[in-house]
Amino acid sequence: MKTSQPHPLERLAGKVQPRNRQFWDHAFRWMCVAVASISILFLIVLLISILYQGVSSLNWNFLVHYPEPNPTNAGIGPALWGTIWVCIVCGVFALPIGVATAVFLEEFQPRSKWLRRCHSFIQLNITNLAGVPSVVYGILGLTLFVSMAGQFGTAKEPYMSFGVKYYDQFLSAGERALLVPIEDPSMPATVVVPGMKALNNDGDWVEVNVVKSRRDMPRDDAGREYALVEGRSSGRIQKPSWYFFRLPFGRSVLAGAFTLMLVILPIVIISSQEAIRGVPRSLREAGLGLAATKWQVVRNVTLPAAIPGIMTGSILAMSRAIGEAAPILILAGAIFITSSPSSLMDDFTVMPLQIFDWASRPQHGFHQVAAAGIILLLGILFIFNSVAVLIRQFAHTKSS
Amino acid sequence: MATLIESTPDVERKRNFRFRSLTATYVKELGVKSLLGACAALSVLTTLAIVVVLFTEASRFFQADDVYCDAAVVEDGVSHKCGSFVATSTRDSAGTQVACSTCGKLHTMPAEVTLVGFLTGSKWQPLIGRESEKKFGVWALITGTLLVSVIAMCLALPLGLITAIYLSEYANAHVRATIKPTLEVLAGIPTVVYGFFALTVITPTLKTFHDGFNTFNAMAGGIAVGILCLPIVSSLVEDALQAVPRSLREGAYGMGATKFEVSTKVVVPAALSGIISAFLLAVSRAVGETMIVALCVGSRPQMSLDPRDDMQTMTGWMVQMVLGDVSNYDVEYLSMYAVAALLFLMTLALTFAGNLVRRRFREEYQ
Amino acid sequence: MNELETTMVSKPTTFIPPGDERDSNEKTIVIEMDEFSAWYGDFQALHHLKLAVPEKRVTSFIGPSGCGKSTLLKWINRMNDIVPTAHAKGTLRLPDIDILARSTDVVALRRRIGMVFQKPNPFPKSIYDNVAFGPRIHYAGLSRNDLDDLVEWALKKSALWEEVKDRLNQSALGLSGGQQQRLCIARAIAIGPEILLMDEPCSALDPASTDKIEDLIYEIRKQYTIVIVTHNMQQAARCSDRTVFFFEGKIVEEGPTRSLFTNPKSKQTEDYVTGKFG
Ligand SMILES: Nc1ncnc2c1ncn2[C@@H]1O[C@H](COP(=O)(O)OP(=O)(O)OP(=O)(O)O)[C@@H](O)[C@H]1O
Numbered sequence A: 001m002k003t004s005q006p007h008p009l010e011r012l013a014g015k016v017q018p019r020n021r022q023f024w025d026h027a028f029r030w031m032c033v034a035v036a037s038i039s040i041l042f043l044i045v046l047l048i049s050i051l052y053q054g055v056s057s058l059n060w061n062f063l064v065h066y067p068e069p070n071p072t073n074a075g076i077g078p079a080l081w082g083t084i085w086v087c088i089v090c091g092v093f094a095l096p097i098g099v100a101t102a103v104f105l106e107e108f109q110p111r112s113k114w115l116r117r118c119h120s121f122i123q124l125n126i127t128n129l130a131g132v133p134s135v136v137y138g139i140l141g142l143t144l145f146v147s148m149a150g151q152f153g154t155a156k157e158p159y160m161s162f163g164v165k166y167y168d169q170f171l172s173a174g175e176r177a178l179l180v181p182i183e184d185p186s187m188p189a190t191v192v193v194p195g196m197k198a199l200n201n202d203g204d205w206v207e208v209n210v211v212k213s214r215r216d217m218p219r220d221d222a223g224r225e226y227a228l229v230e231g232r233s234s235g236r237i238q239k240p241s242w243y244f245f246r247l248p249f250g251r252s253v254l255a256g257a258f259t260l261m262l263v264i265l266p267i268v269i270i271s272s273q274e275a276i277r278g279v280p281r282s283l284r285e286a287g288l289g290l291a292a293t294k295w296q297v298v299r300n301v302t303l304p305a306a307i308p309g310i311m312t313g314s315i316l317a318m319s320r321a322i323g324e325a326a327p328i329l330i331l332a333g334a335i336f337i338t339s340s341p342s343s344l345m346d347d348f349t350v351m352p353l354q355i356f357d358w359a360s361r362p363q364h365g366f367h368q369v370a371a372a373g374i375i376l377l378l379g380i381l382f383i384f385n386s387v388a389v390l391i392r393q394f395a396h397t398k399s400s
Numbered sequence B: 001m002a003t004l005i006e007s008t009p010d011v012e013r014k015r016n017f018r019f020r021s022l023t024a025t026y027v028k029e030l031g032v033k034s035l036l037g038a039c040a041a042l043s044v045l046t047t048l049a050i051v052v053v054l055f056t057e058a059s060r061f062f063q064a065d066d067v068y069c070d071a072a073v074v075e076d077g078v079s080h081k082c083g084s085f086v087a088t089s090t091r092d093s094a095g096t097q098v099a100c101s102t103c104g105k106l107h108t109m110p111a112e113v114t115l116v117g118f119l120t121g122s123k124w125q126p127l128i129g130r131e132s133e134k135k136f137g138v139w140a141l142i143t144g145t146l147l148v149s150v151i152a153m154c155l156a157l158p159l160g161l162i163t164a165i166y167l168s169e170y171a172n173a174h175v176r177a178t179i180k181p182t183l184e185v186l187a188g189i190p191t192v193v194y195g196f197f198a199l200t201v202i203t204p205t206l207k208t209f210h211d212g213f214n215t216f217n218a219m220a221g222g223i224a225v226g227i228l229c230l231p232i233v234s235s236l237v238e239d240a241l242q243a244v245p246r247s248l249r250e251g252a253y254g255m256g257a258t259k260f261e262v263s264t265k266v267v268v269p270a271a272l273s274g275i276i277s278a279f280l281l282a283v284s285r286a287v288g289e290t291m292i293v294a295l296c297v298g299s300r301p302q303m304s305l306d307p308r309d310d311m312q313t314m315t316g317w318m319v320q321m322v323l324g325d326v327s328n329y330d331v332e333y334l335s336m337y338a339v340a341a342l343l344f345l346m347t348l349a350l351t352f353a354g355n356l357v358r359r360r361f362r363e364e365y366q
Numbered sequence C: 001m002n003e004l005e006t007t008m009v010s011k012p013t014t015f016i017p018p019g020d021e022r023d024s025n026e027k028t029i030v031i032e033m034d035e036f037s038a039w040y041g042d043f044q045a046l047h048h049l050k051l052a053v054p055e056k057r058v059t060s061f062i063g064p065s066g067c068g069k070s071t072l073l074k075w076i077n078r079m080n081d082i083v084p085t086a087h088a089k090g091t092l093r094l095p096d097i098d099i100l101a102r103s104t105d106v107v108a109l110r111r112r113i114g115m116v117f118q119k120p121n122p123f124p125k126s127i128y129d130n131v132a133f134g135p136r137i138h139y140a141g142l143s144r145n146d147l148d149d150l151v152e153w154a155l156k157k158s159a160l161w162e163e164v165k166d167r168l169n170q171s172a173l174g175l176s177g178g179q180q181q182r183l184c185i186a187r188a189i190a191i192g193p194e195i196l197l198m199d200e201p202c203s204a205l206d207p208a209s210t211d212k213i214e215d216l217i218y219e220i221r222k223q224y225t226i227v228i229v230t231h232n233m234q235q236a237a238r239c240s241d242r243t244v245f246f247f248e249g250k251i252v253e254e255g256p257t258r259s260l261f262t263n264p265k266s267k268q269t270e271d272y273v274t275g276k277f278g
């Protein structure tokens, strides 16, 4: 053993000083705290400003009225119902398909090399779909569902339809309508001819009193009821029943729901996959070891264990669908809707779109109703998310 | 199967149990599997549909300057349509009409639309002037998109990164329990709400600081998109930081490093690819953002980098198109598909790169 | 008759390997392998194995960690099908079935070959549902009564009945580790397999529970062909009739437990069973 060498730092004594490391540590910690609080600040400012602007307009009328041109009377009724319709239909399609896809990707991984490639291709594809902007889905929906690329006629003259009756409507005096049922919507509009029959307001067949000209109109009210001037042409109307269906979909609830389905499918799939992946491998092995088939294991073991996670993910996906405006805006465009949808083929609007419509107007009054709409929207989303949190906690306490 | 029954335990033998037919099970299995597979195939179909729809319609846009001559020509006593395509390549700046070289009929000079002109042009003027004066240079829109995204990222990246470091390295359970839900709530707020917030709160605030801000300006949009991206960045980065093995941190602490040194010199560099992927994904989100920019950035396509001015982004143009009443066959309506196709390619490249980097990162540590 | 016999054969308590009174040569062979090799991707985990497992006997697999015991076990009931990279060559068969053949119906195979895993893995369901899981999916026309009987029988067989008979509808996750493992055995035998594979069934358990499981194995070996993987020499010696010693994917020595432990032919085996390495 040689005599111990001095440590290299000893030779440098006096020249190097320990750096003031503690200072930086503290400074950084405080910066972190400040920055992290910024997000809380953002949230608080956002909520307060919206409450401040909107709370005065939030009342029962606002919930039930249609969006009248006067901001003080304007309401969000049709948009609320539109959101409910679209989101229910969207969920009915998106959730089963999403979970099925997740199960397929996680539990049915094939053994052959070629099929494995297909599998990972689908996986890659889904990751990329999750990154596609929702506005692009809107364009897809507009082309694929609304007009079906023009391959099936137009919404007015659909290629095929059922559950709808078309009428040619004549307005006789006193806002009474006379209806002539039409078989084929592509037929030219009916013209008043002598001896024609039509349906009255009560749906009964009546003989139309055809007169030569406006001057020949009967004077008395009863006589005028079924009187029409010869040669007058009519307006085409449609009376849908609740099961009305047509191709193409037009700017309808179904088109909107399908478009939103495409938007949220990747989210449902990815979150369900995570939930399924979270189920311990040993449970699956136990099932397979008991000679269950893959599907039996999925149905009896994996899915029940993954259901809380899947539900949480699905709820978050649905709240995304509720708040999504861009795709609906693209496919519905600027439309003024005054009634709630009553069939899948009805025109519709949704709450975020109505809010956008109000917010984009210059008048201050509309900004207030927009804020009221936002409060309602955030309230609904809050309920959704609370349910998700509850499920998560319930599952947590149950499993531990 | 007879041997099976023989070998089953005595109780079962007594009761004469029957094994379920496996054929039925397998038929069911196959049916279920095909059904699930069909669902999975739907996602591939979606991608395919996006690509086909965007690119066929975009190609119609690029063919919009081929004028089809529909003049009636009488040849040998038979009338038919001229049917030739009028070459518009020899356009001069003043020309508002162009003649068919076959039959001589005059047609309105169409707007000049070429792929090169679209991708390199800097003027976007589809709605003003005569047909022949319309200009489709997408850079005017890309500038708007980029400006908004850059402002957003200047806000979201540093804030998101630091929030993530704080959450992952510093915060105790108590603080996490406040900040995490806040971020989750921020992430769950619909974008139209942010747009409204930008229009009614951010812009007026900006105006009180500086008079130059327009009612519609890129700055407010950028800030709102930044707030939107903040939770995305912070949660993705936090995941990346958490994936760094404990042993690495312990090694650094063992050498007497402070928390700051461990975070910035060990953990962040180790998670760098994860952080980069988070940034890329956030940028892709910002580029595709629609409602915020439609509400508060305005609708003036211009090549300007002034954040106080109103601009138009690519998504903003699409919204303007669907809100206006242009016919489905107009060239400006078709331009929407070309813009959408470009946007799709941009975000696809960003998400692809982001996921690639992330996958690489995961492989490093798992 | 069976009951009588098992109660009369008392369980050895000290480290004395059981006698070779029941000579395996007289027994029918149920699992037979020859030139059996298995891979994970390019990594060869098992090399040219030749082995015959006799019927209604306990065969134990011993060997240092990573030598391929679990791999072989998982090939016997084709659990390796869920590992995409796993593949195998050679002969591995039951008297009437080629296990490795593509056409082999794995579900039918696994009905005959049950498996118990290293860590107890009961389903997060009730105790009753855990045991009833197999019968429910495999048997047609099972009445509620039949099912009750079957569950009771399986739980009795696995010496768990007394402990759980009052809480059949409670979650199986509430049981202790040892009880859970016995439940897993009950669950496996409820289907009525011929062969029971056990991969270190006691490694996650305390000595008392281990004792119970060993008793149980001792009990049921009259009815089942049992293959057990273990790291515990005493366990192998106590409850198995034949022992196979693996080293680096190869079978080094194989024979009646007593002779393998008391009179090993190979130096490696001797070192291992005497605890010099491994
Ligand atoms: N799924 C797998 N993929 C790749 N290699 C594997 C896989 N499972 C096991 N191996 C490898 O195969 C070899 C044998 O593993 P096996 O699990 O059969 O060992 P073992 O004898 O059961 O060990 P232990 O006593 O620790 O359980 C090991 O080298 C292991 O690394």
Ligand SMILES: [Mg+2]
Pocket (backbone or CB within 6 Å): C069, C070, C071, C199
């Ligand atoms: Mg093992």
